[in-house]
Amino acid sequence: MKLPDTLLKNRLDIEKGINSLIGGGVSVYQLMLSSTSCGCVGLTLFPVGLKREDVEVFNDMLLPQLKEISKGVGVFPGAIVIQTRADDSEIAKVKIQRLCKSCKIDYKGAEGKPWPGVYTLQYNPTDDYQPNDNDFLVYRSEIEGKIRKMSGKLVNVEELGVFVLSCGCSGFLAALSGLKAGDITGKDLSFFKKMSSDLGIEPKIMYAALSYGTDCVSSITSKNTCSICKVKYEKGVILPDLVL
Protein backbone atom coordinates (compact mmCIF):
# COMPACT_ATOMS: atom_id res chain seq x y z
CA MET A 1 0.00 0.00 0.00
CA LYS A 2 1.31 3.46 -0.86
CA LEU A 3 2.08 5.81 2.02
CA PRO A 4 -0.85 8.23 1.43
CA ASP A 5 -3.28 5.28 1.29
CA THR A 6 -1.84 3.97 4.54
CA LEU A 7 -2.20 7.38 6.13
CA LEU A 8 -5.76 7.80 4.81
CA LYS A 9 -6.67 4.46 6.36
CA ASN A 10 -4.88 5.36 9.58
CA ARG A 11 -6.70 8.68 9.79
CA LEU A 12 -10.05 6.95 9.46
CA ASP A 13 -9.10 4.21 11.94
CA ILE A 14 -7.96 6.73 14.54
CA GLU A 15 -11.08 8.83 14.09
CA LYS A 16 -13.28 5.76 14.46
CA GLY A 17 -11.23 4.54 17.41
CA ILE A 18 -11.56 7.84 19.27
CA ASN A 19 -15.26 8.18 18.53
CA SER A 20 -15.99 4.64 19.66
CA LEU A 21 -14.27 5.40 22.96
CA ILE A 22 -15.82 8.76 23.74
CA GLY A 23 -19.15 8.39 21.97
CA GLY A 24 -18.65 10.50 18.84
CA GLY A 25 -18.27 14.15 17.88
CA VAL A 26 -14.57 14.07 17.02
CA SER A 27 -13.09 14.65 13.59
CA VAL A 28 -9.44 14.05 12.76
CA TYR A 29 -9.25 16.47 9.88
CA GLN A 30 -5.56 15.91 9.13
CA LEU A 31 -2.88 13.32 9.71
CA MET A 32 0.72 14.07 8.81
CA LEU A 33 3.93 12.09 8.79
CA SER A 34 6.83 14.50 8.90
CA SER A 35 10.32 15.34 10.02
CA THR A 36 11.46 18.67 11.40
CA SER A 37 14.73 20.56 11.12
CA CYS A 38 15.58 19.85 14.76
CA GLY A 39 15.80 16.14 13.90
CA CYS A 40 12.46 14.79 15.13
CA VAL A 41 10.28 12.47 13.06
CA GLY A 42 6.65 11.96 13.89
CA LEU A 43 3.01 11.55 13.16
CA THR A 44 0.72 14.44 13.98
CA LEU A 45 -3.05 14.23 14.30
CA PHE A 46 -5.10 17.38 14.04
CA PRO A 47 -8.43 16.76 15.76
CA VAL A 48 -11.55 18.85 16.28
CA GLY A 49 -13.79 18.20 19.26
CA LEU A 50 -11.30 16.18 21.31
CA LYS A 51 -10.73 17.29 24.90
CA ARG A 52 -7.73 16.65 27.10
CA GLU A 53 -9.98 14.97 29.66
CA ASP A 54 -11.12 12.49 26.99
CA VAL A 55 -7.56 11.46 26.29
CA GLU A 56 -6.69 11.22 29.97
CA VAL A 57 -9.67 8.96 30.66
CA PHE A 58 -9.08 6.71 27.66
CA ASN A 59 -5.30 6.85 27.72
CA ASP A 60 -4.85 3.10 28.17
CA MET A 61 -6.98 2.28 25.14
CA LEU A 62 -5.93 5.10 22.86
CA LEU A 63 -2.16 4.99 23.28
CA PRO A 64 -1.67 1.40 22.05
CA GLN A 65 -3.57 2.27 18.85
CA LEU A 66 -1.45 5.36 18.27
CA LYS A 67 1.76 3.41 18.89
CA GLU A 68 0.72 0.67 16.49
CA ILE A 69 -0.05 3.14 13.73
CA SER A 70 3.18 5.00 14.39
CA LYS A 71 5.30 1.86 14.17
CA GLY A 72 3.44 0.90 10.98
CA VAL A 73 4.83 3.98 9.23
CA GLY A 74 8.32 3.56 10.66
CA VAL A 75 8.17 6.03 13.55
CA PHE A 76 9.45 4.88 16.92
CA PRO A 77 6.95 6.27 19.44
CA GLY A 78 9.50 7.83 21.77
CA ALA A 79 7.03 10.40 23.04
CA ILE A 80 3.30 10.90 22.74
CA VAL A 81 2.34 14.47 23.35
CA ILE A 82 -0.85 16.49 23.23
CA GLN A 83 -1.02 20.23 22.74
CA THR A 84 -4.14 22.13 23.72
CA ARG A 85 -5.46 25.36 22.30
CA ALA A 86 -4.79 28.53 24.33
CA ASP A 87 -6.88 28.73 27.49
CA ASP A 88 -8.87 25.67 26.56
CA SER A 89 -8.75 21.94 27.10
CA GLU A 90 -9.54 21.27 23.44
CA ILE A 91 -6.68 19.45 21.80
CA ALA A 92 -5.06 21.10 18.79
CA LYS A 93 -2.50 18.38 18.06
CA VAL A 94 -1.55 14.88 19.10
CA LYS A 95 2.05 14.08 18.25
CA ILE A 96 3.74 10.69 18.26
CA GLN A 97 7.44 11.34 17.83
CA ARG A 98 10.87 9.89 17.68
CA LEU A 99 12.60 12.71 19.49
CA CYS A 100 15.80 14.46 18.47
CA LYS A 101 18.55 15.11 21.00
CA SER A 102 17.29 18.58 21.82
CA CYS A 103 13.59 17.68 22.10
CA LYS A 104 14.45 14.74 24.34
CA ILE A 105 15.59 17.32 26.87
CA ASP A 106 12.68 19.69 26.23
CA TYR A 107 9.91 17.10 26.53
CA LYS A 108 11.28 15.56 29.71
CA GLY A 109 10.58 18.48 32.00
CA ALA A 110 8.06 19.55 34.61
CA GLU A 111 6.17 16.37 35.46
CA GLY A 112 4.96 15.81 31.90
CA LYS A 113 4.17 19.49 31.32
CA PRO A 114 7.26 20.80 29.53
CA TRP A 115 5.34 23.90 28.42
CA PRO A 116 1.95 25.08 29.60
CA GLY A 117 -0.62 23.44 27.36
CA VAL A 118 1.72 20.62 26.36
CA TYR A 119 1.20 17.27 28.05
CA THR A 120 3.60 14.39 27.60
CA LEU A 121 1.46 11.26 27.82
CA GLN A 122 4.36 8.93 27.23
CA TYR A 123 8.09 9.52 27.37
CA ASN A 124 10.26 6.63 26.30
CA PRO A 125 12.90 7.96 23.92
CA THR A 126 15.50 5.81 22.26
CA ASP A 127 19.11 6.73 21.75
CA ASP A 128 19.38 4.75 18.56
CA TYR A 129 19.03 6.39 15.21
CA GLN A 130 18.03 3.77 12.71
CA PRO A 131 17.24 4.85 9.16
CA ASN A 132 14.21 3.14 7.67
CA ASP A 133 12.21 3.03 4.46
CA ASN A 134 10.19 6.09 5.41
CA ASP A 135 13.13 8.09 6.62
CA PHE A 136 11.72 11.56 6.46
CA LEU A 137 14.84 13.01 8.05
CA VAL A 138 16.79 11.99 4.96
CA TYR A 139 14.03 13.28 2.67
CA ARG A 140 13.99 16.59 4.51
CA SER A 141 17.72 16.91 4.20
CA GLU A 142 17.64 16.06 0.47
CA ILE A 143 14.89 18.54 -0.32
CA GLU A 144 16.62 21.25 1.73
CA GLY A 145 19.88 20.68 -0.15
CA LYS A 146 18.13 20.81 -3.51
CA ILE A 147 16.18 23.97 -2.70
CA ARG A 148 19.41 25.61 -1.51
CA LYS A 149 21.15 24.71 -4.75
CA MET A 150 18.18 25.79 -6.88
CA SER A 151 17.86 29.16 -5.17
CA GLY A 152 21.38 29.90 -3.95
CA LYS A 153 19.84 30.76 -0.55
CA LEU A 154 20.42 29.43 2.97
CA VAL A 155 17.00 27.83 3.08
CA ASN A 156 15.79 26.08 6.22
CA VAL A 157 13.21 23.37 5.55
CA GLU A 158 11.58 23.48 8.96
CA GLU A 159 9.25 20.56 8.29
CA LEU A 160 8.79 18.09 5.48
CA GLY A 161 5.91 15.72 5.40
CA VAL A 162 3.13 13.80 3.74
CA PHE A 163 -0.36 14.69 4.90
CA VAL A 164 -3.86 13.41 4.33
CA LEU A 165 -7.06 15.33 4.92
CA SER A 166 -10.50 14.13 5.91
CA CYS A 167 -11.87 15.25 2.52
CA GLY A 168 -9.59 12.72 0.81
CA CYS A 169 -6.83 15.05 -0.40
CA SER A 170 -3.25 14.04 0.19
CA GLY A 171 -0.16 16.16 -0.17
CA PHE A 172 3.57 16.58 0.16
CA LEU A 173 4.61 19.72 2.01
CA ALA A 174 7.81 21.55 2.84
CA ALA A 175 7.40 24.33 5.41
CA LEU A 176 10.42 26.58 5.12
CA SER A 177 12.11 29.89 5.66
CA GLY A 178 14.79 31.79 3.76
CA LEU A 179 13.14 31.65 0.34
CA LYS A 180 11.43 34.47 -1.59
CA ALA A 181 8.76 34.19 -4.24
CA GLY A 182 11.26 35.34 -6.86
CA ASP A 183 13.60 32.50 -5.94
CA ILE A 184 11.19 29.84 -7.15
CA THR A 185 9.09 31.51 -9.81
CA GLY A 186 9.87 29.87 -13.13
CA LYS A 187 12.45 27.56 -11.53
CA ASP A 188 12.76 23.84 -12.12
CA LEU A 189 11.05 22.12 -9.21
CA SER A 190 10.98 18.70 -10.82
CA PHE A 191 12.93 17.28 -7.85
CA PHE A 192 10.04 18.23 -5.58
CA LYS A 193 7.47 16.69 -7.91
CA LYS A 194 9.57 13.55 -8.21
CA MET A 195 9.85 13.04 -4.48
CA SER A 196 6.14 13.70 -4.19
CA SER A 197 5.43 11.04 -6.82
CA ASP A 198 7.92 8.62 -5.26
CA LEU A 199 6.02 8.96 -1.99
CA GLY A 200 2.77 8.15 -3.76
CA ILE A 201 1.33 11.63 -4.18
CA GLU A 202 0.43 12.54 -7.71
CA PRO A 203 1.19 16.27 -7.93
CA LYS A 204 -2.07 17.41 -9.53
CA ILE A 205 -1.50 20.93 -8.24
CA MET A 206 1.67 22.47 -6.85
CA TYR A 207 1.78 25.81 -5.10
CA ALA A 208 3.65 28.00 -2.64
CA ALA A 209 2.16 29.83 0.32
CA LEU A 210 3.60 33.24 1.20
CA SER A 211 3.85 34.68 4.69
CA TYR A 212 1.12 37.27 5.03
CA GLY A 213 2.13 40.67 3.66
CA THR A 214 5.54 39.51 2.48
CA ASP A 215 7.18 37.78 -0.46
CA CYS A 216 8.64 35.15 1.89
CA VAL A 217 7.71 31.61 0.94
CA SER A 218 6.37 29.77 3.99
CA SER A 219 5.66 26.44 2.29
CA ILE A 220 5.68 24.52 -0.97
CA THR A 221 2.98 21.90 -1.45
CA SER A 222 2.16 19.37 -4.10
CA LYS A 223 -1.31 17.97 -3.73
CA ASN A 224 -3.35 15.10 -5.03
CA THR A 225 -6.75 16.71 -4.70
CA CYS A 226 -9.99 14.96 -3.89
CA SER A 227 -12.81 15.42 -6.42
CA ILE A 228 -14.43 18.28 -4.47
CA CYS A 229 -11.21 20.22 -3.82
CA LYS A 230 -10.19 19.71 -7.45
CA VAL A 231 -13.28 21.67 -8.53
CA LYS A 232 -12.60 24.32 -5.86
CA TYR A 233 -9.11 24.91 -7.24
CA GLU A 234 -10.38 24.92 -10.83
CA LYS A 235 -13.17 27.41 -10.05
CA GLY A 236 -10.88 29.63 -8.03
CA VAL A 237 -12.72 29.03 -4.75
CA ILE A 238 -9.32 28.14 -3.30
CA LEU A 239 -6.66 30.54 -4.54
CA PRO A 240 -3.07 29.59 -3.72
CA ASP A 241 -0.62 32.48 -3.34
CA LEU A 242 1.66 31.19 -6.05
CA VAL A 243 0.84 28.35 -8.41
CA LEU A 244 4.03 26.58 -9.45
Add this chain to the structure above:
Amino acid sequence: MELCVPHPGHFEALKEIVKNGKNINEIYMAGCPDFIGTVRRILDSSPTIEDIKEQTEYVHEHGIKMNILSNSSCLSGQHLTYQGNKTYRWYLDKLNDIGVDAITVSDPYLVEMISREYDIEPVVSCIAFVDSPQKAEYFEEFGATTLTLDTNIGKHFDLLEGIREATSCKLRIMVNEGCLYRCPFRYSHFNLTSHFFGPGSTLDIMGDYYHDKCVSMRIDNPEHIMRSGWVRPEDISAYEKIGIDLFKIAGRIQSVNWIINCTNAYANRSFDGNLMDILDGTGTLRNLFYVPNKELDGAIEKWKVCDKLCHKCNFCKELTNRVVRVYSGKGTQGEQVIPINSLKSEISNETA
Protein backbone atom coordinates in the same frame (compact mmCIF):
# COMPACT_ATOMS: atom_id res chain seq x y z
CA MET B 1 25.88 37.30 40.02
CA GLU B 2 22.14 37.57 40.44
CA LEU B 3 19.76 36.30 37.78
CA CYS B 4 16.18 37.17 36.98
CA VAL B 5 14.69 34.02 35.51
CA PRO B 6 11.60 33.44 33.35
CA HIS B 7 8.78 31.17 34.36
CA PRO B 8 6.15 29.93 31.87
CA GLY B 9 3.39 30.08 34.48
CA HIS B 10 2.48 26.56 35.65
CA PHE B 11 3.46 25.42 39.12
CA GLU B 12 5.18 22.22 37.93
CA ALA B 13 7.57 24.39 35.92
CA LEU B 14 8.26 26.72 38.81
CA LYS B 15 9.21 23.87 41.13
CA GLU B 16 11.73 22.51 38.62
CA ILE B 17 13.20 25.91 37.86
CA VAL B 18 13.64 26.73 41.55
CA LYS B 19 15.08 23.28 42.25
CA ASN B 20 17.54 23.16 39.36
CA GLY B 21 18.34 26.76 38.43
CA LYS B 22 21.38 28.46 39.94
CA ASN B 23 21.86 32.03 41.20
CA ILE B 24 18.16 32.90 40.98
CA ASN B 25 17.39 36.19 42.64
CA GLU B 26 14.01 36.73 41.05
CA ILE B 27 11.43 34.77 39.09
CA TYR B 28 9.27 36.64 36.61
CA MET B 29 6.04 35.48 35.06
CA ALA B 30 3.05 36.87 33.19
CA GLY B 31 0.22 38.20 35.31
CA CYS B 32 -3.47 37.80 34.56
CA PRO B 33 -4.03 38.92 30.96
CA ASP B 34 -7.64 39.76 31.87
CA PHE B 35 -6.31 42.88 33.61
CA ILE B 36 -2.99 43.99 32.14
CA GLY B 37 -1.36 42.06 29.35
CA THR B 38 2.23 41.46 28.37
CA VAL B 39 3.97 41.38 25.02
CA ARG B 40 4.58 37.68 24.86
CA ARG B 41 2.36 34.78 24.17
CA ILE B 42 0.75 33.37 27.28
CA LEU B 43 0.72 29.66 26.79
CA ASP B 44 -2.58 28.16 27.91
CA SER B 45 -3.40 28.16 31.62
CA SER B 46 -3.06 31.92 32.10
CA PRO B 47 -2.30 32.39 35.77
CA THR B 48 -5.14 33.39 38.06
CA ILE B 49 -4.79 35.51 41.18
CA GLU B 50 -4.80 32.28 43.18
CA ASP B 51 -2.01 30.81 41.04
CA ILE B 52 0.10 33.93 41.56
CA LYS B 53 -0.52 33.77 45.32
CA GLU B 54 0.47 30.12 45.58
CA GLN B 55 3.57 30.58 43.46
CA THR B 56 4.65 33.76 45.21
CA GLU B 57 4.49 31.97 48.55
CA TYR B 58 6.53 29.14 47.08
CA VAL B 59 9.35 31.32 45.78
CA HIS B 60 9.42 33.28 49.02
CA GLU B 61 9.93 30.03 50.91
CA HIS B 62 13.03 29.58 48.76
CA GLY B 63 14.33 33.09 49.30
CA ILE B 64 13.48 34.22 45.78
CA LYS B 65 11.54 37.32 44.72
CA MET B 66 8.44 37.27 42.51
CA ASN B 67 8.06 39.75 39.68
CA ILE B 68 4.77 39.96 37.75
CA LEU B 69 4.88 41.25 34.20
CA SER B 70 2.37 43.88 33.18
CA ASN B 71 4.43 45.40 30.42
CA SER B 72 2.14 45.83 27.47
CA SER B 73 3.48 48.47 25.13
CA CYS B 74 -0.09 49.64 24.59
CA LEU B 75 -2.74 49.79 27.30
CA SER B 76 -5.38 51.08 24.85
CA GLY B 77 -5.84 54.09 27.13
CA GLN B 78 -7.68 51.92 29.67
CA HIS B 79 -5.54 53.20 32.55
CA LEU B 80 -6.86 56.70 31.93
CA THR B 81 -10.55 55.74 31.93
CA TYR B 82 -12.62 55.59 35.10
CA GLN B 83 -13.55 51.93 34.74
CA GLY B 84 -10.14 50.86 33.48
CA ASN B 85 -8.35 52.63 36.27
CA LYS B 86 -10.63 51.02 38.83
CA THR B 87 -9.89 47.60 37.36
CA TYR B 88 -6.14 48.24 37.42
CA ARG B 89 -6.30 49.32 41.04
CA TRP B 90 -8.29 46.24 42.00
CA TYR B 91 -5.69 44.05 40.32
CA LEU B 92 -2.73 45.88 41.83
CA ASP B 93 -4.38 45.76 45.26
CA LYS B 94 -4.61 41.99 44.90
CA LEU B 95 -0.95 41.68 43.88
CA ASN B 96 -0.01 43.91 46.79
CA ASP B 97 -1.97 41.73 49.22
CA ILE B 98 -0.38 38.60 47.81
CA GLY B 99 3.02 40.09 48.51
CA VAL B 100 4.58 40.06 45.06
CA ASP B 101 7.88 41.86 45.22
CA ALA B 102 7.91 43.65 41.89
CA ILE B 103 5.81 44.47 38.86
CA THR B 104 7.45 45.06 35.52
CA VAL B 105 5.73 47.83 33.58
CA SER B 106 6.53 49.87 30.53
CA ASP B 107 4.07 52.75 30.85
CA PRO B 108 5.33 55.75 32.87
CA TYR B 109 1.85 56.22 34.34
CA LEU B 110 1.99 52.77 35.92
CA VAL B 111 5.52 53.40 37.20
CA GLU B 112 4.28 56.50 39.03
CA MET B 113 1.11 54.87 40.27
CA ILE B 114 2.85 51.81 41.69
CA SER B 115 5.71 53.73 43.23
CA ARG B 116 3.33 56.14 45.01
CA GLU B 117 0.57 53.83 46.09
CA TYR B 118 1.91 50.32 46.60
CA ASP B 119 4.53 48.42 48.54
CA ILE B 120 5.68 46.83 45.34
CA GLU B 121 8.78 47.73 43.41
CA PRO B 122 7.99 49.11 39.95
CA VAL B 123 10.56 47.67 37.58
CA VAL B 124 10.80 49.46 34.27
CA SER B 125 10.53 47.01 31.40
CA CYS B 126 12.92 46.86 28.47
CA ILE B 127 9.80 47.73 26.50
CA ALA B 128 10.03 51.26 27.90
CA PHE B 129 13.16 51.43 25.70
CA VAL B 130 15.46 53.10 28.23
CA ASP B 131 18.45 53.69 25.98
CA SER B 132 20.01 56.92 27.26
CA PRO B 133 21.02 58.62 30.51
CA GLN B 134 18.24 61.16 29.95
CA LYS B 135 15.50 58.55 29.72
CA ALA B 136 16.89 56.76 32.75
CA GLU B 137 16.65 60.02 34.71
CA TYR B 138 13.04 60.53 33.65
CA PHE B 139 12.03 57.11 34.90
CA GLU B 140 13.88 57.61 38.15
CA GLU B 141 11.89 60.83 38.62
CA PHE B 142 8.69 58.83 38.07
CA GLY B 143 9.64 56.63 41.02
CA ALA B 144 11.38 53.68 39.41
CA THR B 145 14.08 51.99 41.43
CA THR B 146 15.10 49.38 38.86
CA LEU B 147 15.49 49.85 35.13
CA THR B 148 15.65 47.08 32.55
CA LEU B 149 17.60 48.68 29.77
CA ASP B 150 16.69 48.62 26.12
CA THR B 151 18.19 45.47 24.58
CA ASN B 152 19.47 47.58 21.69
CA ILE B 153 22.18 49.01 23.91
CA GLY B 154 23.45 45.67 25.22
CA LYS B 155 26.72 46.25 23.40
CA HIS B 156 26.85 50.07 23.76
CA PHE B 157 29.26 50.39 26.66
CA ASP B 158 29.39 54.19 26.40
CA LEU B 159 25.63 54.42 26.91
CA LEU B 160 25.60 51.77 29.63
CA GLU B 161 28.29 53.64 31.52
CA GLY B 162 26.48 56.94 30.98
CA ILE B 163 23.24 55.55 32.35
CA ARG B 164 25.10 54.10 35.32
CA GLU B 165 26.52 57.54 36.10
CA ALA B 166 23.20 59.34 35.60
CA THR B 167 20.97 57.27 37.85
CA SER B 168 21.02 55.57 41.21
CA CYS B 169 18.43 53.03 40.05
CA LYS B 170 19.45 49.38 39.96
CA LEU B 171 20.24 48.42 36.39
CA ARG B 172 19.41 45.15 34.76
CA ILE B 173 20.07 43.97 31.26
CA MET B 174 18.40 41.21 29.30
CA VAL B 175 21.27 38.96 28.31
CA ASN B 176 19.92 36.54 25.74
CA GLU B 177 17.42 38.24 23.49
CA GLY B 178 18.30 37.46 19.88
CA CYS B 179 16.27 40.22 18.22
CA LEU B 180 17.44 42.42 15.36
CA TYR B 181 19.65 45.32 16.40
CA ARG B 182 17.63 48.55 15.97
CA CYS B 183 14.75 46.41 14.79
CA PRO B 184 12.37 48.31 12.50
CA PHE B 185 9.49 46.11 13.64
CA ARG B 186 10.00 46.38 17.38
CA TYR B 187 7.35 48.95 18.29
CA SER B 188 4.77 47.64 15.86
CA HIS B 189 5.33 44.04 16.87
CA PHE B 190 5.11 44.81 20.59
CA ASN B 191 1.89 46.74 19.98
CA LEU B 192 0.47 43.83 18.02
CA THR B 193 1.35 41.30 20.69
CA SER B 194 0.16 43.62 23.46
CA HIS B 195 -3.28 43.65 21.88
CA PHE B 196 -3.13 40.03 20.88
CA PHE B 197 -2.30 38.79 24.36
CA GLY B 198 -3.99 41.56 26.31
CA PRO B 199 -7.42 41.92 27.91
CA GLY B 200 -10.41 40.99 25.76
CA SER B 201 -8.38 40.11 22.70
CA THR B 202 -10.50 39.21 19.70
CA LEU B 203 -7.82 39.63 17.05
CA ASP B 204 -7.79 36.95 14.41
CA ILE B 205 -4.71 37.84 12.40
CA MET B 206 -3.81 36.28 9.08
CA GLY B 207 -0.14 36.02 9.90
CA ASP B 208 2.66 37.54 11.94
CA TYR B 209 4.25 39.80 9.32
CA TYR B 210 6.87 41.14 11.74
CA HIS B 211 8.09 37.73 12.86
CA ASP B 212 8.23 36.29 9.37
CA LYS B 213 10.12 39.30 7.99
CA CYS B 214 12.56 39.17 10.90
CA VAL B 215 13.36 35.50 10.30
CA SER B 216 13.82 36.13 6.60
CA MET B 217 16.15 39.08 7.20
CA ARG B 218 18.36 37.11 9.56
CA ILE B 219 18.68 34.27 7.06
CA ASP B 220 19.48 36.69 4.24
CA ASN B 221 22.07 38.49 6.39
CA PRO B 222 23.25 36.28 9.26
CA GLU B 223 25.46 39.09 10.57
CA HIS B 224 22.22 40.46 12.06
CA ILE B 225 22.51 37.63 14.59
CA MET B 226 25.96 38.84 15.61
CA ARG B 227 24.95 42.52 15.85
CA SER B 228 22.09 41.78 18.21
CA GLY B 229 22.32 43.02 21.81
CA TRP B 230 22.89 39.68 23.55
CA VAL B 231 25.61 39.11 26.11
CA ARG B 232 27.60 35.87 26.26
CA PRO B 233 27.79 34.11 29.64
CA GLU B 234 31.58 34.53 29.52
CA ASP B 235 31.25 38.31 29.16
CA ILE B 236 29.03 38.98 32.17
CA SER B 237 31.98 40.24 34.22
CA ALA B 238 32.52 43.12 31.77
CA TYR B 239 29.04 44.34 32.66
CA GLU B 240 29.48 43.81 36.38
CA LYS B 241 32.54 46.01 36.20
CA ILE B 242 30.51 48.95 34.87
CA GLY B 243 27.84 48.55 37.55
CA ILE B 244 25.09 46.39 36.03
CA ASP B 245 23.32 44.89 39.03
CA LEU B 246 21.14 42.13 37.68
CA PHE B 247 20.98 39.93 34.60
CA LYS B 248 17.66 38.95 33.14
CA ILE B 249 17.19 35.76 31.14
CA ALA B 250 14.61 35.95 28.34
CA GLY B 251 12.57 32.90 27.35
CA ARG B 252 9.32 32.38 29.21
CA ILE B 253 7.74 30.70 26.20
CA GLN B 254 10.57 28.18 26.01
CA SER B 255 10.46 24.73 27.59
CA VAL B 256 11.20 24.36 31.28
CA ASN B 257 14.45 22.47 30.68
CA TRP B 258 15.58 25.08 28.15
CA ILE B 259 15.06 27.77 30.79
CA ILE B 260 17.02 25.79 33.37
CA ASN B 261 19.90 25.05 30.98
CA CYS B 262 20.08 28.64 29.85
CA THR B 263 19.96 29.97 33.42
CA ASN B 264 22.78 27.66 34.45
CA ALA B 265 24.92 28.61 31.44
CA TYR B 266 24.81 32.22 32.68
CA ALA B 267 25.23 31.22 36.32
CA ASN B 268 28.32 29.21 35.33
CA ARG B 269 29.56 32.07 33.14
CA SER B 270 30.35 29.57 30.44
CA PHE B 271 28.59 27.81 27.60
CA ASP B 272 30.27 25.42 25.21
CA GLY B 273 27.85 24.93 22.35
CA ASN B 274 25.66 26.66 19.79
CA LEU B 275 24.99 30.17 21.05
CA MET B 276 21.64 30.01 19.24
CA ASP B 277 20.56 27.36 21.75
CA ILE B 278 20.59 29.85 24.62
CA LEU B 279 19.23 32.85 22.73
CA ASP B 280 15.52 33.59 22.89
CA GLY B 281 13.74 34.77 19.77
CA THR B 282 15.75 32.65 17.40
CA GLY B 283 13.13 29.89 16.94
CA THR B 284 13.95 27.45 14.20
CA LEU B 285 17.03 29.47 13.20
CA ARG B 286 18.86 27.44 15.82
CA ASN B 287 18.34 24.46 13.52
CA LEU B 288 19.89 26.36 10.62
CA PHE B 289 22.84 28.21 12.12
CA TYR B 290 25.53 26.90 14.43
CA VAL B 291 27.31 29.72 16.25
CA PRO B 292 30.15 28.19 18.30
CA ASN B 293 30.00 30.32 21.41
CA LYS B 294 33.56 29.66 22.50
CA GLU B 295 34.89 30.99 19.19
CA LEU B 296 33.46 34.39 20.09
CA ASP B 297 35.94 34.80 22.95
CA GLY B 298 37.46 38.23 22.81
CA ALA B 299 34.87 39.83 20.50
CA ILE B 300 33.62 41.79 23.51
CA GLU B 301 36.78 43.92 23.42
CA LYS B 302 35.74 45.25 20.00
CA TRP B 303 32.10 45.67 21.02
CA LYS B 304 33.16 47.67 24.07
CA VAL B 305 34.55 50.39 21.83
CA CYS B 306 32.27 49.89 18.84
CA ASP B 307 30.68 53.04 17.36
CA LYS B 308 27.87 50.98 15.73
CA LEU B 309 28.53 52.29 12.26
CA CYS B 310 28.09 48.84 10.82
CA HIS B 311 28.24 49.96 7.20
CA LYS B 312 31.80 51.17 7.76
CA CYS B 313 33.02 48.66 10.29
CA ASN B 314 32.07 45.17 9.08
CA PHE B 315 33.49 43.53 12.22
CA CYS B 316 30.32 41.53 12.89
CA LYS B 317 30.02 40.58 9.24
CA GLU B 318 33.58 39.29 9.15
CA LEU B 319 33.11 37.51 12.47
CA THR B 320 29.97 35.87 11.10
CA ASN B 321 31.77 34.71 7.99
CA ARG B 322 34.61 33.37 10.11
CA VAL B 323 32.73 31.44 12.78
CA VAL B 324 29.10 30.78 11.83
CA ARG B 325 28.26 27.43 10.33
CA VAL B 326 25.14 26.08 8.69
CA TYR B 327 23.55 22.75 9.43
CA SER B 328 23.22 20.27 6.63
CA GLY B 329 21.38 16.96 7.04
CA LYS B 330 20.46 17.77 10.64
CA GLY B 331 19.28 14.72 12.53
CA THR B 332 20.56 12.25 9.94
CA GLN B 333 23.67 10.10 10.09
CA GLY B 334 25.28 12.51 7.64
CA GLU B 335 24.69 15.62 9.76
CA GLN B 336 27.39 18.25 9.40
CA VAL B 337 27.98 21.91 10.06
CA ILE B 338 29.45 23.74 7.09
CA PRO B 339 31.22 27.11 7.28
CA ILE B 340 28.76 29.70 6.05
CA ASN B 341 31.07 31.00 3.34
CA SER B 342 31.77 27.54 1.94
CA LEU B 343 28.09 26.72 1.75
CA LYS B 344 27.19 30.08 0.21
CA SER B 345 29.89 29.66 -2.38
CA GLU B 346 28.87 26.06 -3.10
CA ILE B 347 25.19 26.80 -3.61
CA SER B 348 25.78 29.99 -5.57
CA ASN B 349 28.08 28.09 -7.99
CA GLU B 350 25.38 25.47 -8.46
CA THR B 351 22.78 28.16 -9.13
CA ALA B 352 25.02 29.87 -11.67
